[in-house]
Amino acid sequence: xxxxxxxxxxxxxxxxxxxxxxxxxxxxxxxxxxxxxxxxxxxxxxxxxxxxxxxxxxxxxxxxxxxxxxxxxxxxxxxxxxxxxxxxxxxxxxxxxxxxxxxxxxxxxxxxxxxxxxxxxxxxxxxxxxxxxxxxxxxxxxxxxxxxxxxxxxxxxxxxxxxxxxxxxxxxxxxxxxxxxxxxxxxxxxxxxxxxxxxxxxxxxxxxxxxxxxxxxxxxxxxxxxxxxxxxxxxxxxxxxxxxxxxxxxxxxxxxxxxxxxxxxxxxxxxxxxxxxxxxxxxxxxxxxxxxxxxxxxxxxxxxxxxxxxxxxxxxxxxxxxxxxxxxxxxxxxxxxxxxxxxxxxxxxxxxxxxxxxxxxxxxxxxxxxxxxxxxxxxxxxxxxxxxxxxxxxxxxxxxxxxxxxxxxxxxxxxxxxxxxxxxxxxxxxxxxxxxxxxxxxxxxxxxxxxxxxxxxxxxxxxxxxxxxxxxxxxxxxxxxxxxxxxxxxxxxxxxxxxxxxxxxxxxxxxxxxxxxxxxxxxxxxxxxxxxxxxxxxxxxxxxxxxxxxxxxxxxxxxxxxxxxxxxxxxxxxxxxxxxxxxxxxxxxxxxxxxxxxxxxxxxxxxxxxxxxxxxxxxxxxxxxxxxxxxxxxxxxxxxxxxxxxxxxxxxxxxxxxxxxxxxxxxxxxxxxxxxxxxxxxx
Amino acid sequence: xxxxxxxxxxxxxxxxxxxxxxxxxxxxxxxxxxxxxxxxxxxxxxxxxxxxxxxxxxxxxxxxxxxxxxxxxxxxxxxxxxxxxxxxxxxxxxxxxxxxxxxxxxxxxxxxxxxxxxxxxxxxxxxxxxxxxxxxxxxxxxxxxxxxxxxxxxxxxxxxxxxxxxxxxxxxxxxxxxxxxxxxxxxxxxxxxxxxxxxxxxxxxxxxxxxxxxxxxxxxxx
Numbered sequence: 001x002x003x004x005x006x007x008x009x010x011x012x013x014x015x016x017x018x019x020x021x022x023x024x025x026x027x028x029x030x031x032x033x034x035x036x037x038x039x040x041x042x043x044x045x046x047x048x049x050x051x052x053x054x055x056x057x058x059x060x061x062x063x064x065x066x067x068x069x070x071x072x073x074x075x076x077x078x079x080x081x082x083x084x085x086x087x088x089x090x091x092x093x094x095x096x097x098x099x100x101x102x103x104x105x106x107x108x109x110x111x112x113x114x115x116x117x118x119x120x121x122x123x124x125x126x127x128x129x130x131x132x133x134x135x136x137x138x139x140x141x142x143x144x145x146x147x148x149x150x151x152x153x154x155x156x157x158x159x160x161x162x163x164x165x166x167x168x169x170x171x172x173x174x175x176x177x178x179x180x181x182x183x184x185x186x187x188x189x190x191x192x193x194x195x196x197x198x199x200x201x202x203x204x205x206x207x208x209x210x211x212x213x214x215x216x217x218x219x220x221x222x223x224x225x226x227x228x229x230x231x232x233x234x235x236x237x238x239x240x241x242x243x244x245x246x247x248x249x250x251x252x253x254x255x256x257x258x259x260x261x262x263x264x265x266x267x268x269x270x271x272x273x274x275x276x277x278x279x280x281x282x283x284x285x286x287x288x289x290x291x292x293x294x295x296x297x298x299x300x301x302x303x304x305x306x307x308x309x310x311x312x313x314x315x316x317x318x319x320x321x322x323x324x325x326x327x328x329x330x331x332x333x334x335x336x337x338x339x340x341x342x343x344x345x346x347x348x349x350x351x352x353x354x355x356x357x358x359x360x361x362x363x364x365x366x367x368x369x370x371x372x373x374x375x376x377x378x379x380x381x382x383x384x385x386x387x388x389x390x391x392x393x394x395x396x397x398x399x400x401x402x403x404x405x406x407x408x409x410x411x412x413x414x415x416x417x418x419x420x421x422x423x424x425x426x427x428x429x430x431x432x433x434x435x436x437x438x439x440x441x442x443x444x445x446x447x448x449x450x451x452x453x454x455x456x457x458x459x460x461x462x463x464x465x466x467x468x469x470x471x472x473x474x475x476x477x478x479x480x481x482x483x484x485x486x487x488x489x490x491x492x493x494x495x496x497x498x499x500x501x502x503x504x505x506x507x508x509x510x511x512x513x514x515x516x517x518x519x520x521x522x523x524x525x526x527x528x529x530x531x532x533x534x535x536x537x538x539x540x541x542x543x544x545x546x547x548x549x550x551x552x553x554x555x556x557x558x559x560x561x562x563x564x565x566x567x568x569x570x571x572x573x574x575x576x577x578x579x580x581x582x583x584x585x586x587x588x589x590x591x592x593x594x595x596x597x598x599x600x601x602x603x604x605x606x607x608x609x610x611x612x613x614x615x616x617x618x619x620x621x622x623x624x625x626x627x628x629x630x631x632x633x634x635x636x637x638x639x640x641x642x643x644x645x646x647x648x649x650x651x652x653x654x655x656x657x658x659x660x661x662x663x664x665x666x667x668x669x670x671x672x673x674x675x676x677x678x679x680x681x682x683x
Numbered sequence: 684x685x686x687x688x689x690x691x692x693x694x695x696x697x698x699x700x701x702x703x704x705x706x707x708x709x710x711x712x713x714x715x716x717x718x719x720x721x722x723x724x725x726x727x728x729x730x731x732x733x734x735x736x737x738x739x740x741x742x743x744x745x746x747x748x749x750x751x752x753x754x755x756x757x758x759x760x761x762x763x764x765x766x767x768x769x770x771x772x773x774x775x776x777x778x779x780x781x782x783x784x785x786x787x788x789x790x791x792x793x794x795x796x797x798x799x800x801x802x803x804x805x806x807x808x809x810x811x812x813x814x815x816x817x818x819x820x821x822x823x824x825x826x827x828x829x830x831x832x833x834x835x836x837x838x839x840x841x842x843x844x845x846x847x848x849x850x851x852x853x854x855x856x857x858x859x860x861x862x863x864x865x866x867x868x869x870x871x872x873x874x875x876x877x878x879x880x881x882x883x884x885x886x887x888x889x890x891x892x893x894x895x896x897x898x899x900x901x902x903x904x905x
Binding site: 261 | 695696697699701704705708709711712713715716718719720723726727730731815816817818819821822823826830844848853
């Protein structure tokens, strides 16, 4: 039986005898190169793939942003049409949130969480791969709308009859990233034959609906997996209150995702029924209430804000102690504040809707709760300052960005507290002041935090150091350009400039600051581009570094760089918080379990099935908008997609989990020293 | 019991199996999912307490539409299917595969009866004039109960696959019992959701002289 040979420990997966799955297919365990990347279930490789796709979409979203800013550089500009402008700002927001920040956070979750809790993988390695590929296909579907738009602009579709069915020819989404009904929905009566009611917007909205739905499935699957991993796979002695703050924030974020995403899932289903099957959830002509969309969207949308920012807060909470040479000030209160932010995040959604006429009592309640959320956020900031206080601060690229995060995020927080006052907010609503606020939170906060994390953990991921001078220049450009681009928008907003208008007339006093903002945006774009180029260069050509170049505190730094596929040659036994730091500096040493060695550690088998199941969403995602375009037989594409999804999951269940044993280097079990460098991995 | 299935079971920090934990997490998420759908329905019921208007312009009251006896019957059937599911899980824990198969066939059969009732109900309501397109009530009712029906259908499909899988000899031991128990958790949850839907969508319409939403229906007699 091949079974026996497969269960004998091997030094490298390339030594494996071919093994057939329970279905009789040969498992792709011995693959290398791109086959390996397509079938991998290794959380570290999945993390790298998430990061690579996220950086790609950051650049695409950045190009969209710079196009918007170029259009606004002077009054009465006609660089892009109003139609194109709508599509650009919608796709910019959607791309940055769902395809940039969330996957980049997911990249950190994937790479770091198992390492930080002393685990060898996530709880469900194949489900993890499924989340990745579902995200990849969902992201493609969303951006496929651009391909249709460009095809339309080039005139390729003019000869088709169904083109006439598209009354409003927006192929890319054009409703703004929150797709408010009734603009995103329908009006009037449904046609008796097609069951479809007239719509305000083109098929871009259908791309948006199905794209976000698929991305939601990816996020939900990943979050179930991470909660399970964090709760269930901690090393011995790694109690909840000994976990690194980043892992804690991953846990809180994952809970936010699994409890907030169902609201948008239902809202999208309802909107899809309105558009595809003539339902009346948001159709005002039939009694539907468009304001319901706003409620459902923001019940998801406000927790989403914390889904975006909490991982960055977790990253900063790791970087500041490392470069201050001190333990995080008030660890329990930082963790608790993160959890409180998560809870309160569900109770403030209507502050996005102060101008909808909620009535004085709800408005006052939501205003108060919104102000209350500034408390745990402020507590965190004071704890970070407390961490810096009296520390021996070392300036490195991650540290500079983390300090920038505190400053810039605070500025965003200040304007946020201004928004919580309903009378003030009703003046600021839909003005550039709002744009300034959330870009300070999402760029000054989240992007700086994530970039800090990239510089901080790249040496661990690739075993190579980023170029420090280049990193400083890029960080400087980003912080300078960002303030130049979004600082003036506070003024523009208060001076009355409305958001989402494709141009403005001269003479309103907006010319100068729009010009400045656009120049700032170019500088910011150059900074981000430079930073990404530096990181890509680092991944392939950077100077090799030791396993712990920064003097890290958490368990991942106890491992060789790059981390071997089994993570821990022997599982660690944790006696206290910051165990690795204590271990290094003569405190209580980390113990190691007597597992691994020649007996080997269990590795999960690679699989094609997550990719296959995820590919089902490609067909569903392209089929649904095509149904909306009334392309004949497009419904079969959706059915094909559902069948592919079903077959993928079915084969996944039947192939069995498999797995093989991998030998690890033997370290003295009682020693406090980190595991020796592994040489078994072929990578 | 198969060696492949039980070859590697890693200990967990909490002692709860990963599969069971992730199913509980999924169900927590599904609570929010159904909560949103049910809220949508109830909000619109409060806003538009009087049923719907059909294509001929006739006003219909929801109590005249519902066939509460039939729905009570299908609710009872679904409850009993949960009972059989509990027996199937128990049988699996004792390693009594034949008893498991018998009970799971019963669950599948009862689940199909429930789905049959729902198909009948939908057809009946459609012929009474309630469509997804002609009213908000039609939209919320069909999408809410239809989504629940989809959950039941997925559950039936899952159990059918488990039933046939049990003949491969690979469904056994701790992992086999766990697989069945996880399917059972899902099935019980879908059942509980139906109890809530049955109460909030059907039964409350019969509270008080003019229904809980004050629809002003003169008599509730059918």
